Amino acid sequence: MLEQRTIISSGNEAAAHAIIDIGYDGEGYYPITPSSEVGEYVNRAHAQGEIDLSFVVGTSELAAISTVAGMAIAGGRAVDVTSSQGLLLKAEELPALAGLGLPVVLNLATRDINAPLNIKNGHSDLAATLGWGWLTFLAPTVQAVYDLNIIALKIAEAVNLPALIAYDGFHTSHANRRIKVFEDRQVVRNFVGPEPPPRLSILDVRHPHTFGPYMNDDLINTKVLLDQKMDQALRLLPKIFDDYARMSGRRYGFLDVYGDADAEAALLVLNSAAEAAKVAVDRLRREGKRVKVVSPTVLRPWPSDTLLQALFTADRIMVAERVSQYGAGNYLANEIGAVLQRSGNNNLILSRTYGIGGLNFYPEDADYLFRLALNFPNVPDHEKRWKGYYQAWAGEKDYQPQPVATALTKEETTRNDGKEKIDLKELAEMPHRIAKHASCPGCSTFANLDMFLRGIDGHVVLFFNTGCGMVVTTGYPSTSFRVPYFHNLFHNASSTATGVMEMYRRFRRQGKLNDEITFIVVTGDGGDDIGMDQVIGAALRNDPIIVLEYDNKGYMNTGGQLCYTGLLGQRFTNANVGPHQRGKPQHHKDIVEILRGTHAPYLFQAGVANYRDLIAKARKAQKMVREGNFVFGRFFSPCPLNWGADPKVGFRIVDKAVKSCLFPLYEVEHGKTKLNYNPERAGLKIPVKELFTSMGSAFAHLAGEQFADVAAEIQKEVDRRWKRLVEMDANPAL
């Protein structure tokens, strides 16, 4: 056994630790809870110079995994992490990686795929991948996350298939445990091999290959190969497990079986739940019951023979899954039924779905499921079924919630019509379309929105992208929206609004709808990274909707990761500051200028520190959409939590951002640029450095001596962009 040391680690940290020990060439990254931290830890090590890898933050999960594909086709070792919707967004690329035979590794901190949105556990993401040709490992403990990452790469490169390691979101990703890691990284590197086994590379210009060709009827042969590679993995894995056991003292196999060899009832569960079930097994055995828990460590290739050995003697098998195949037998229950049936067995198989979302699985729960299996069919009536849900509830029969609010009328909410003047006293009386919410104290998101909405008359329908704004306004069964609202995942709001607006126009034409409605999309700046194409699409189609971006220079809801809007040098949880990395490597994105190329009728920037300007833009925005035009507006929006800024000074930061010309107040109306405020002309322009000191710990270092060169570069870039705007303001033709 080789020398190891004890560390305290979460599941996410363990994945990162393995990635660091392996010494990957590259990581593609896009944050999503609960897996985001993996990339953060890796990036921290990179910034500290402990490892040297290409760390690429994509515009989306699909971009991240496509970058990984590029790294792999160049012959590099590449890794990625994700969860849930993130996995779905990668979905186009994942079967392709298998088909192309690229041995990359993906860590999946499982999370249910859903709407309404929930960020907690569920195996529907894992289940979705089962037919995609990926070697699939399950890590039930924090220790296993580390170990299986190493094992997975070894087998992936041996058979040229991609490998996925799934561990339970929160239950394992956020569980902190004592684990063992190798003292010397070299040991890990020797185990996986200092270099990947030789394979074809696109960088081999001396012997060119064409990768990813169009293929005709030969395609079926690639499928044969996928199955053959899986079979090969089945043959090779026992030796890899042995070698790893010799090196680490920890033995993995296809299955983890715990309990009586001749159990009468077996419970088949995956990952963390299997650990809890072991406690139930101990307790039941003390009562004299013969039970065992069976938990696969390898799901693809499907270890049929080993499973058959473990299960055929158990008369009663409960297959409990954190996922459901609605309207059909469940994923594993079906596969296990098939294994048993092929060998002539007819054990009783019961199937239950459990532990979705925030629901936990404790030993008591395993105990319940074991007893259900042992006693079936002598169980309560509602349990007399082969498939069902455990832990769901029906609700109270006579629950009759009382109205607490009335719908806003057009009259109540018409405060701007025909008015030139902007009078705060009058606007103060505009009823709130958004009620109490759960943002951090001093969050600018709602200061901006609330003020903007005071400038909008009549009925409003709101669409939010996923992000802080969305997360703090609904929590079933409570809502902060007094007007109709739709959250349709992270990056889809503008296209969704287009769909609604199309029906609105149609129903109005048909005389089915008389209400006049203004459609407003609210998104974070991250939503306009991942959803950039959809915003551009709405602008290009000139759909009469208002899209509002609150630019807080980061992915704040997921813990402060890099957004392209961030400043050069800005500190992020995944763009750390250290001897080998100086925060974000590029200048800030300018979404309004990107949209300028769509020639959309009305684009603007505004901030709450200049409320008159903001209200005037709200009024103009409504006028524009009423005339059938697309509108995009962007707010500068300090985030006290992730900027590490004093909530008290939020609006002062906005003011400084404007005065430094980092965030000019301007609008582009039918192609004509107008500066609404020129700090230079007013003699009030300040250096950007003055801004950094008040913006909080994500920026403060930029005002320091060590970052003087970065600050100078930002200043230069800000000045360059500002000059361009001044010219455009002066020349309507520009």
Place this chain on the structure above:
Amino acid sequence: MPDYALPYQDDLGFTNILMSGLGGDGANMAAKLLFKIAVEKLNLDGGYDAKYGSEKTGTPTDVSIRLCPLGTPVRESGPTRRPHMLSVFRDKLIASQGLNRGLQASTTVMVNTSRSPAEIRELLKLHSGRILTLDATRIALETKSRMNMPMLAILCAQLGFPAEVVKAAIAAQWPRAQAANLAAFDQAVGQATSATFEPDAAYPLVEPTTITSPIGFANMLNGGAIDALTHLNIPAPDAEPLGRVPVFTLELCSHCGLCLVPCPEPGAIVWNDKKMVAINPVYCKGCMQCVEICPTTKRGKALVEPELAVV
């Protein structure tokens, strides 16, 4: 390695601890350090499980710590259902988070509060055990430390962790804040008030939570939609204030409306008949931007920061 025995053991050998606080209170950090001490200095095993990790400031959160002798299999994850020890960073969480559920007989409860142990017992409806109260917020302010420091100190003391071991770990973890943290540590241990409550039938033991609600699959609207008119988020008028609320003096107010501009909380600044009339403490989160923007006139300033108060 000092001789050490855990104060409680369930049938699997664990002492189960629940910490309940708000995002930003530092409960996760405290749990992390506690577990580090347990593993590295006392040769224990177990784990700690955070609820999330990137909560919004002010959102209720909890972290569970399980401690056991090394060699005990650690198999459960997620929040502990049956805490032996409960650490409450804000006393208002006792009711809102239903913190008495699953508490074992003879629990040790530690609460940051200005209330007495007897008052906390009533609030918590505690079956039996020892309640320690301390004003961790004030200690943190006075020592320029953070609230999690006194709370960690008192928990370690109740666990019987040797003080010098804990203090050395704190000093090593945050070398620059060493003096402040250690001062907070000493004050906490010195200033906590405690009382022990026998099982006197005043309150029964309460079973752990089973998750349920009045709306389930039989009466949920299609697609999980919410009826805004019955479920709009309107807090009860007597709900607990959320934070430090600015002091408003009506006589000094010119009703200019500027305070509305930076305020992120709809409903916090109450406006009536073209006049600013009050700050609603149930909506206000205490960011103090309104204080910053409120103009100072010859007569004074209508909005000012409150005295530092324990919430």
